[in-house]
Amino acid sequence: LAEMAALQEAGCIGVSDGGRPVANSRVLRRALEYAATFDLTVFLTPLDIELGSGLAHEGPVATRMGLPGIPVAAETGMMARDLELIRDLGVRVHFGRLSSRRSVELIARAQAEGLPVTADVAMHHLHLTEMDLTRFDSRCHVRPPLRGLRDQEALRAGLASGVLTALCSDHQPHEPDAKQAPFGDTEPGISGLDTLLGLGLRLVRDGVLSLSALIERLTWGPAQILGLDSGHLGVGARADICVFNPDADWLVKPELLHSRGRNTPFLGWELYGRVTHTLLEGRVVFDKC
Numbered sequence: 001l002a003e004m005a006a007l008q009e010a011g012c013i014g015v016s017d018g019g020r021p022v023a024n025s026r027v028l029r030r031a032l033e034y035a036a037t038f039d040l041t042v043f044l045t046p047l048d049i050e051l052g053s054g055l056a057h058e059g060p061v062a063t064r065m066g067l068p069g070i071p072v073a074a075e076t077g078m079m080a081r082d083l084e085l086i087r088d089l090g091v092r093v094h095f096g097r098l099s100s101r102r103s104v105e106l107i108a109r110a111q112a113e114g115l116p117v118t119a120d121v122a123m124h125h126l127h128l129t130e131m132d133l134t135r136f137d138s139r140c141h142v143r144p145p146l147r148g149l150r151d152q153e154a155l156r157a158g159l160a161s162g163v164l165t166a167l168c169s170d171h172q173p174h175e176p177d178a179k180q181a182p183f184g185d186t187e188p189g190i191s192g193l194d195t196l197l198g199l200g201l202r203l204v205r206d207g208v209l210s211l212s213a214l215i216e217r218l219t220w221g222p223a224q225i226l227g228l229d230s231g232h233l234g235v236g237a238r239a240d241i242c243v244f245n246p247d248a249d250w251l252v253k254p255e256l257l258h259s260r261g262r263n264t265p266f267l268g269w270e271l272y273g274r275v276t277h278t279l280l281e282g283r284v285v286f287d288k289c
Contacts, residue, residue: 056133173191194259
């Protein structure tokens, strides 16, 4: 375990499993106890490594494609264990990148019980499903995997209701070689920063979220999870501001992406919304004009 006392003294506000879930329940319990002692939020990846070693959502699509499946239980089983430990210890925990309907239900019940838990969802899980894998498109190889339509609908509903308080890009850029191989040999992940705003505004156009709710899930919601006094506008508040034109339409093309990672399944999509200015602590750090 890391030296959490020293980390907190250095300004650390949370600790994480680093995307590598802790399989040993005794070790995790000690880590959660340790974090609770210093009032640190713990960020966990809900994944059973053994159950989650496949390539696609377990179901007819994966079977038809001959891909090893990843059952929903790989996510919910680990979450159920973690929630029991949270119930015992009272430690604040955030679950990252939920992918299933049953996971949303678990979080909703835990929050109703008063447990100090939050969760987020990656943007691509709100726009893509397992059906987007049918041509073995390695750009759709992600972890957790794209699941069914009912899962997508539940994730959207959870985001709208506030059960899921943050929306993330899950930005994982790769070099071209990482995606140019047989599906099972490619690296999971999508380059997500460039399309985050446009895909978010598509949720607004589709009636999933209001514009204010979208902005909240991208700004104030994450800040609250981190315990930061940011993500809002106010007198004396930190001026970290993104100015965008919600009606500016654009076609997602490789040459328009700022990230060096071009591994996105949204190439060719028409999106609305372009950033015109970005301010960091009141300084203009990006000016498209």
